[in-house]
Amino acid sequence: MSAPVKTRLPAAARRASIVDAAVELFSQRGFRGTTTRELAAACNISEPVLYQHFETKRILYEAILEAKREQDHRPGMEESLRAAAGTDDSQRFFGLLAAALLDWYVQDPRYVRLLMFAALEGHELSDLFFQRTVAGFYELVTGHIQRQIAAGRFRPVDPLVAARTFAGMLAHHGTIYSIYCPGHLCAGKEDIVSTAVDIFLKGIASNE
Amino acid sequence: MSAPVKTRLPAAARRASIVDAAVELFSQRGFRGTTTRELAAACNISEPVLYQHFETKRILYEAILEAKREQDHRPGMEESLRAAAGTDDSQRFFGLLAAALLDWYVQDPRYVRLLMFAALEGHELSDLFFQRTVAGFYELVTGHIQRQIAAGRFRPVDPLVAARTFAGMLAHHGTIYSIYCPGHLCAGKEDIVSTAVDIFLKGIASNE
C-alpha cells in the first residue's frame, strides 16, 4: 500500500481525483452506464461532493472530453510532423505518423474508449474533436501524398483514399488493443509501425 | 405513403417490427440510451406488447445480436473465400476479401454501430461474435500470407501483423462510413477496394 489515502483533499486535488475516476468508469461503462453513486464510491466520497466540483454529470463528462482534446493538441509533435510532411522523405514522414497514431491508441486506451462512446452517442464534443484533430491530420497526409504523386514518386491514386487507407493500417491495431484485446498488441509497436509503413510505401511507389 | 399501417399485426410480423425498430434505436442511442417507452412508440404499440414478445429489454437486445451473428455466417461467401485463399491468386483472394469487408460495413451501418456499442459495453455476445467471425477470418488470411511467404512471393513479415494491417485498410473506411460520416464514403467502393488491394499486394511482394 502506498501513502495512506488522505480522506480530506484540497479542491484541486479532489477535482483531479474525480476526473480520474470518471475517466476510468466512463471508459468502461459509458456515460449512461455510469452512476453518480458509483463515481462517488470510487473516490471514497459522497455524491454531493461531486456536485461541488461539477454542476451536472454531463458537465463532468464534457470537462473530460475537453481536457483530452487539449492534451492531444501537442504543438511540438504537430510541428515536427508538419515539417516532415513538407520534405520528400516519405519514409520518415510516414514513420513518424504511424508511431504517433499507434501511440495515441496505446498510450491510454481509456480515452480511446471514451471517445468511441462519445462518437457513437453522437456527442457534439466528439464531432469537434474529430473535426479539429482528424481533419488537420488528413490535410497533412493528403498534401504530402499529392506532392509525391506530382513528383512522380507515388502512383496516381486518390490522396484521401490512400491517406485513410494508411491511417486504417494503424488504427485497426489500436482499436483491437483498446477494445477487443485489452492491453495486447500482436507484435511490438516498432514492428507494427515498420511493417505498415513498408507495405504502404512500397505499395504506393510508382513503378520507376 | 406505402400501404396504410395495419394497426393489429400477427405475432411474427409484430415481433419483426419490434426487432426492426430496436435495431434502429439501439444503433443510434445504445442499449442503455434507449427506453422501452421509445421502443413502443416507434412501433405504435404500448409497452406491454413488447413484453409479450421479449421477456426483458436485454433479451430483445440479445435476440438482435444473435440474429446478426447468424446472418453474417454466410456459408457460400465463406466457401468461396476459403477456396480463393487456397490458391496462389492473391490478387483475387484479397480482392474478394476487401470487397466482403467493406460491404459488411456499408450494407447496414446500424448493425456496425450496434456491435460497437456491444463491444464497448463488454457484452458477452460481442465476444462470441468476434471470436467466431473475426478469428476465422484471420485464420484464413494468415494462412494464405504464410504460404505466400514460404513460396517466396511475399516478403517475410509477421502474418498476423500483415493480416490486421490489411483488414484495417478497409475497416477504417467502413468505420468512418458508419460512425463519423454517415452514409458517405470518400470514393466508390470499387476504388477503395482496388486502391487498398494494390497497395497491400505491391507492398508485401518480395523484391524478386
Added chain:
DNA sequence: TCGCTAACCTAGTGAACACTAGGTTAGCAG
C-alpha cells in the same frame, strides 16, 4: 351474427436515477 382468442390497452409498481437542502467536522490561522 355470434363467440372466441390473439392482439392490444390503461394504469399502474417498486427501484434506481441525477441531483439537493441543510447540517457536521477536520484542520489550519491566530
Added chain:
DNA sequence: CTGCTAACCTAGTGTTCACTAGGTTAGCGA
C-alpha cells in the same frame, strides 16, 4: 486553545426507468 471555513456528510427530492396486473377489442371461423 479557539474560531473559522473549506471539505464533507446524512437523508432526502421528484423523475424516469423497466416491467406488470388485469381489462378491452379487433377480426376471423363457424
